[in-house]
Amino acid sequence: MTDEPLLAVEGLRTTFETETGELVAVDGIDFEVRRGETVCLVGESGSGKTVAVESIARLIDQPPGRIEGSVRFRGEELTDLSDEELRPYRGASIAYVFQNPQDALNHCYTIGWQLIEAIRVHEDVSTSAARARAIDLLDTVGIPDPASRITEYPHQFSGGEKQRVMIAMALVTEPDLLVADEPTTALDVTIQADILQLLEELKATYGMGVLFVTHDLATVSEIADRVVVLYAGKVMERGGVLELFEHPAHPYTRRLLACLPGWSGGVDPVEGAERGGIAGSLPDPNDPPDGCRFAPRCAYAEPACTTGDQPPEVDLGGDHLVSCIHYDAGDDPSVLTDGTPPSDGVDGSPQRGVTEDD
Numbered sequence: 001m002t003d004e005p006l007l008a009v010e011g012l013r014t015t016f017e018t019e020t021g022e023l024v025a026v027d028g029i030d031f032e033v034r035r036g037e038t039v040c041l042v043g044e045s046g047s048g049k050t051v052a053v054e055s056i057a058r059l060i061d062q063p064p065g066r067i068e069g070s071v072r073f074r075g076e077e078l079t080d081l082s083d084e085e086l087r088p089y090r091g092a093s094i095a096y097v098f099q100n101p102q103d104a105l106n107h108c109y110t111i112g113w114q115l116i117e118a119i120r121v122h123e124d125v126s127t128s129a130a131r132a133r134a135i136d137l138l139d140t141v142g143i144p145d146p147a148s149r150i151t152e153y154p155h156q157f158s159g160g161e162k163q164r165v166m167i168a169m170a171l172v173t174e175p176d177l178l179v180a181d182e183p184t185t186a187l188d189v190t191i192q193a194d195i196l197q198l199l200e201e202l203k204a205t206y207g208m209g210v211l212f213v214t215h216d217l218a219t220v221s222e223i224a225d226r227v228v229v230l231y232a233g234k235v236m237e238r239g240g241v242l243e244l245f246e247h248p249a250h251p252y253t254r255r256l257l258a259c260l261p262g263w264s265g266g267v268d269p270v271e272g273a274e275r276g277g278i279a280g281s282l283p284d285p286n287d288p289p290d291g292c293r294f295a296p297r298c299a300y301a302e303p304a305c306t307t308g309d310q311p312p313e314v315d316l317g318g319d320h321l322v323s324c325i326h327y328d329a330g331d332d333p334s335v336l337t338d339g340t341p342p343s344d345g346v347d348g349s350p351q352r353g354v355t356e357d358d
């Protein structure tokens with residue numbers, strides 16, 4: 001029982017009915033979050049990060065959405081539960097913090113009123129006890145002079161303070177899992193680090209698992225214990241943060257890292273040349289390519305990369321998994337890291353292994 005991860009997601013697949021057909025936002029992904037650790041879900045815009053985390057507590061309307069696969073939380077299969085049975089989990093033992101705190105706060109009510117309401121929804125306590133708890137929570141999230149700030153309205157709080165209030169709201173239920181979807185993206189850079197630091201402190205204090213969504217690898221390097229790299233609804237690679245930053249295996253991860261200023265862990269010539277972004281764009285989610293979803297943008301794609309489904313994950317040891325055929329037994333992954341620029345393929349896109357002179 002103690003070996004059971006806090007959250008175990010297996011084969012999670014979330015699709016939407018759209019006018020142009022079925023859109024596959026998340027396409028059969030596996031990952032885990034253990035107690036007391038921060039797992040970062042990282043990937044470009046549109047890769048399915050938000051849909052993935054919102055699928056966990058079924059925050060997605062079905063229809064048009066459709067969620068399949070297994071989500072086990074503290075050993076319990078959540079997908080079997082009715083909406084009513086899910087209530088103790090959704091927004092409670094699994095709490096969410098989103099990108100824009102102003103969207104979640106009601107500008108007509110004081111911060112205190114909103115916190116007290118949130119507390120009383122979950123606990124049968126007097127208003128004065130709830131008020132004391134609200135002050136305590138504001139103090140916990142680093143709002144100075146909470147006893148007087150509690151009477152203020154959202155517009156009297158800065159962006160960073162509003163996000164701290166949202167974190168306080170999430171803590172009301174003492175969650176076991178805090179899901180934070182780009183919680184710092186809307187904030188000034190100077191404030192972002194403070195919020196990350198706060199989340200780190202709270203994780204330690206409460207022993208929560210944190211599932212953190214970001215497109216920013218610099219943030220990942222600050223807070224992650226483990227990382228899940230998502231691309232076009234598929235997991236490209238996952239593993240411990242140090243392992244992943246020092247020995248990134250998937251060409252997509254390597255490209256992402258090469259875009260990170262100051263990262264010098266074996267940038268290959270193609271990656272180095274493209275610092276500042278990855279050429280090309282995500283595939284059409286209504287019509288994903290066969291094979292590895294990244295193959296159309298991958299400098300190392302071979303014909304075998306573009307057939308079948310996303311390659312099965314290869315276990316590189318130490319919890320490090322990669323979905324890339326170059327790591328299959330018998331293949332030679334050193335082509336990805338030997339520093340030789342891949343030869344140019346047709347229509348200017350570099351392709352390895354498909355030209356005669358390779």
Ligand SMILES: Nc1ncnc2c1ncn2[C@@H]1O[C@H](COP(=O)(O)OP(=O)(O)OP(=O)(O)O)[C@@H](O)[C@H]1O
Nearest residue numbers: 016023025044045046047048049050051052215285
């Ligand atoms: N309600 C919906 N109906 C139809 N398609 C949706 C819906 N919600 C999300 N999608 C699609 O699912 C895909 C994944 O979206 P998602 O919001 O999860 O991406 P993301 O990785 O969180 O991106 P970002 O970094 O921009 O937040 C996108 O193609 C998006 O258009």
Ligand code: NI
Nearest residue numbers: 049050051181
């Ligand atoms: Ni998102």
